[in-house]
Every structure is written in C-alpha cells, then in structure tokens.
Amino acid sequence: MSDLTDLTIEEAHALLQRGEVSSVELTQAHLERIEAVDGLIRSYLTVTAGQALDQARAADARRAEGEDTPLLGVPLSYKDVLCTRGVQTTCGSRILEGYRPPYTATAIEKLEALGAVMLGKTNMDEFAMGSSTENSAYVVTRNPWDTERVPGGSSGGSAASVAARLAVASLGTDTGGSIRQPASLCGVVGLKPSYGRVSRYGLVAFASSLDQIGPLTRSVTDAALMLNAIAGHDPRDSTSMNVEVPDYTAALRADMQGLRVGVPREYFIEGMQPAVEAAVRAAIDQLAELGAEIREVSLPHTDAALPVYYLVAPAEASANLARFDGVRYGPRVVAGSMWETYRQTRGQGFGPEVKRRIMLGTYALSAGYYDAYYLKAQKVRTLIKQDFEQAFEQVDLIACPVSPTTAFRIGERIDDPLQMYLSDVLTLAVNLAGICGISIPCGFDENDLPIGLQLIGPAFGEEQVLRAAYAYEQSTDWHTRVPAL
Ligand code: GLN
Numbered sequence: 001m002s003d004l005t006d007l008t009i010e011e012a013h014a015l016l017q018r019g020e021v022s023s024v025e026l027t028q029a030h031l032e033r034i035e036a037v038d039g040l041i042r043s044y045l046t047v048t049a050g051q052a053l054d055q056a057r058a059a060d061a062r063r064a065e066g067e068d069t070p071l072l073g074v075p076l077s078y079k080d081v082l083c084t085r086g087v088q089t090t091c092g093s094r095i096l097e098g099y100r101p102p103y104t105a106t107a108i109e110k111l112e113a114l115g116a117v118m119l120g121k122t123n124m125d126e127f128a129m130g131s132s133t134e135n136s137a138y139v140v141t142r143n144p145w146d147t148e149r150v151p152g153g154s155s156g157g158s159a160a161s162v163a164a165r166l167a168v169a170s171l172g173t174d175t176g177g178s179i180r181q182p183a184s185l186c187g188v189v190g191l192k193p194s195y196g197r198v199s200r201y202g203l204v205a206f207a208s209s210l211d212q213i214g215p216l217t218r219s220v221t222d223a224a225l226m227l228n229a230i231a232g233h234d235p236r237d238s239t240s241m242n243v244e245v246p247d248y249t250a251a252l253r254a255d256m257q258g259l260r261v262g263v264p265r266e267y268f269i270e271g272m273q274p275a276v277e278a279a280v281r282a283a284i285d286q287l288a289e290l291g292a293e294i295r296e297v298s299l300p301h302t303d304a305a306l307p308v309y310y311l312v313a314p315a316e317a318s319a320n321l322a323r324f325d326g327v328r329y330g331p332r333v334v335a336g337s338m339w340e341t342y343r344q345t346r347g348q349g350f351g352p353e354v355k356r357r358i359m360l361g362t363y364a365l366s367a368g369y370y371d372a373y374y375l376k377a378q379k380v381r382t383l384i385k386q387d388f389e390q391a392f393e394q395v396d397l398i399a400c401p402v403s404p405t406t407a408f409r410i411g412e413r414i415d416d417p418l419q420m421y422l423s424d425v426l427t428l429a430v431n432l433a434g435i436c437g438i439s440i441p442c443g444f445d446e447n448d449l450p451i452g453l454q455l456i457g458p459a460f461g462e463e464q465v466l467r468a469a470y471a472y473e474q475s476t477d478w479h480t481r482v483p484a485l
Pocket of ligand 1: 175176206421
C-alpha cells in the first residue's frame with residue numbers, strides 16, 4: 001500500500017470521497033511507513049499510533065454518515081511546539097520532557113474538528129531557535145534527499161515528515177523563516193501566513209510579535225486547503241485578526257495575467273550558492289512567461305533585518321521563557337533553595353542556543369541598554385516594514401530566494417552561531433513586517449538538493465501569493481520529484 005503515502009490532501013480526499021480507501025487504511029499506511037523509514041529520518045518525537053487509528057475510525061464513521069470535507073480522515077503531523085491535550089509536547093527541550101498540555105492549540109483543534117488525523121509530533125530546534133533542527137535536545141532529523149544533511153529548521157521534523165511521505169501534510173511555525181527555510185531545503189511547500197491570520201493560542205511562544213503557524217505540504221492546493229482550515233479570528237488570541245477568511249482554493253488560477261512581480265535587488269546577496277541564484281532567476285523568467293509583469297524593486301533596509309531580528313526575537317524570548325522554572329511545567333531539579341532550584345532546573349533544562357538567546361535578550365532589555373538596542377531595533381523594524389509597504393505600491397508580489405544555500409551537512413554550522421543565523425537572512429524581514437510568504441520547489445542543485453522560490457505578499461495577501469505559487473507549480477514539475485528512500 002506504499003502509494004497511499006504519496007497522496008496529496010487533494011488526492012487523498014478524492015479517494016476517500018469515492019470510497020476507494022478508508023481513513024483507517026490511509027493512516028495505517030503512514031504508520032507502517034513511519035515504522036519502516038523514520039528510524040533513519042527521525043522526523044517524529046512522538047508517534048500517536050493508537051489515537052491516530054481511533055481518530056481515523058471516527059473519521060470513517062463521519063464520512064459514512066455523509067460528512068465530507070477535504071481534511072476528513074487525512075493523516076497529518078504537527079510540530080512539537082503546538083500544544084496537544086494529553087500528548088507530550090516538548091518544544092524539542094528537556095525542560096518540557098514529559099509535559100502533557102491540558103489543552104490543544106486552536107489551529108490543531110480546527111483541523112480536528114474537520115476530522116484530520118494526528119499521526120504524531122515532529123522534531124524541532126529547541127523552542128524553535130535554529131535553522132537545522134540540530135538544536136533539538138532529543139534527535140537529529142535527517143534530510144530525506146541526503147541523510148547526511150540537515151532538513152533545515154526549526155520546523156525540520158515537519159518538513160522532513162512531508163518530504164519523506166511520513167505525513168500527508170504538517171503544521172510548522174515561522175518566527176524568522178522556520179516554515180519557509182526547511183520547506184526549501186526539503187523540497188516541499190511551506191506557507192508563513194500574515195501575522196494575525198492564524199491564532200497562536202496553544203503555540204508555545206518564542207517571539208510573540210513574530211510567531212505564526214502555517215502549513216507544510218506537497219502542493220500549493222494543499223497549502224490553500226490547510227490555510228482554509230486554520231485561518232481566522234480566535235477570541236483566545238487577541239492578536240488574531242478579525243478579517244474574513246476567503247476560500248483560498250478559489251484563488252488558484254493557472255495564469256499570472258495582470259500580476260506585477262517585484263524582484264528585490266538586495267536579495268541576491270554575496271555568498272549565495274550559484275545554483276540557487278540560477279534556479280530562482282529561471283523561476284522569475286517563468287513567472288514572466290505566465291503573464292506576470294516583472295519589475296526590479298528595492299528594499300533598502302534589508303541589511304538591517306538580521307541585527308534587528310536578533311535583538312527583537314531574543315528580547316521577546318527572554319521574557320517568554322521566564323515561565324519555565326521547574327515549578328509549573330516539566331521536570332524539576334530540587335536543590336537547596338528556591339533560587340537554586342530555579343537555577344539548576346533552567347541550567348540543566350535549556351540547551352546552549354536557548355541560553356544564548358536568553359542572555360542576548362536579557363542584555364538588550366536591561367536598564368541602560370534598552371534604548372540603545374531594543375528601542376532602536378523597534379524603530380528600524382518600522383523602516384523594514386515601510387520598505388515593503390512602498391514596494392507593494394508598485395507590485396503585487398515579491399519573488400526572491402528562500403535560503404542562500406541548499407541543505408548543508410549535519411554539523412557544518414552548529415559551532416558557528418553567526419553562520420547558522422545567516423541561513424535565514426532572506427526570510428527574517430517578512431516576519432518583522434508581519435506579511436506573508438511561501439516557499440515552493442523551483443529546482444535542484446548539482447548535488448540533487450532542492451531549491452525553493454520565495455513569493456512574498458502584503459499583509460493578508462495570501463490569495464495572490466497562493467495564486468502565483470499555483471500558476472508556477474502547474475507549469476513546472478519540480479514538485480513531482482520524490483526523494484529516494
Ligand atoms: N532560524 C531563526 C532563529 O533561529 C528563525 C527561527 C524560527 O523561525 N522559529 O531564530
């Protein structure tokens with residue numbers, strides 16, 4: 001039944017609808033493949049096999065009673081930063097080992113209401129801090145295209161699970177690139193919605209003004225279907241916006257007539273792998289073939305995105321992670337005094353990258369430095385946002401690379417934090433501006449490693465992003481290649 005694990009959501013839905021396959025069969029096929037392949041890939045931290053089959057049976061029963069939605073009975077994976085009631089949620093950290101949340105994230109709750117099946121929780125960089133998934137306290141996830149290489153991060157487990165056919169689709173989170181970058185490195189579709197498009201309730205916060213939940217899928221249509229399911233206002237997250245949710249699949253059209261696409265000159269940077277630049281430039285030519293009008297645009301504050309992000313994100317993280325004290329969640333190291341208990345619990349529970357971020361953030365927020373670092377960063381963040389606003393007066397979309405390189409080798413960047421931070425230099429500004437972006441497959445390099453094209457839209461411009469992504473996808477066959485495992 002191995003072909004059952006090759007289906008997109010759209011294809012699985014068609015088979016389920018016609019009664020040619022049941023959700024139990026589909027789920028079983030994925031569980032068997034996880035059993036066979038995930039020992040190598042290590043995309044999952046937790047596999048919820050029993051619960052998945054219960055949910056699949058329930059989905060089959062609902063379908064037998066005439067219910068029919070695209071996600072009913074479709075098996076998915078979720079990044080382990082999303083709370084799942086009663087199911088261990090670690091954020092890739094020892095400090096939350098064994099933690100079972102008493103509630104489920106809104107995005108997952110919405111998928112479950114539509115009958116989606118949860119296969120399990122995927123590996124990630126600890127608290128979503130990283131670009132390779134090597135910062136997980138538990139396992140190293142391998143790239144399905146080359147198991148000596150990283151899948152990207154921080155949603156590396158989610159991206160690898162989708163690329164390796166260990167889930168039909170997945171939810172990840174993106175604070176500075178953590179959906180788009182692993183999607184690019186694993187050759188799948190990854191959509192970061194606009195800030196406020198999807199509820200963050202039940203997403204364990206890293207940087208609250210930047211975090212968004214979004215889908216990783218094997219087609220653009222599937223990304224639209226997932227966004228349909230998870231978008232919308234949630235009274236439990238005051239930053240989720242009360243903006244109507246369109247049917248995103250209705251936006252998908254095979255042409256780009258009338259769309260103006262901007263190519264930012266600052267996004268083809270020194271040190272970029274030549275194969276990446278070549279593939280992205282060829283993809284932009286293809287957009288023109290499809291009827292788009294291509295214009296050069298400038299985003300003059302692009303250089304500031306990395307320093308601004310590495311002040312704002314750690315500052316917010318240092319505050320958000322203060323709650324992990326061994327009293328309220330996860331394991332506790334009991335020591336002589338209260339302070340010593342906190343110190344040892346946090347000292348042993350957090351890994352080196354998380355500690356580095358907490359220190360950076362605490363420093364940036366400390367009296368005497370706040371104005372020079374944090375406040376200044378917020379001001380420059382506004383300039384970055386204005387760059388995009390001005391660009392979107394001239395164009396509907398922006399096209400550029402996702403990652404300066406394809407998947408790098410395990411261990412290659414782990415001892416050099418700056419080198420690792422540079423992995424996201426082309427994705428961070430989108431989060432700082434609160435706008436949306438997608439990564440779609442647009443080619444392969446000399447080592448047969450996937451390359452991603454980034455399409456960026458204005459706030460709540462997901463429809464035009466998906467439309468262009470779909471038109472491109474339909475006119476190419478990059479997305480049809482499957483890693484040999
Ligand atoms: N790699 C970036 C970081 O380490 C972005 C991570 C993310 O988007 N969660 O912070």
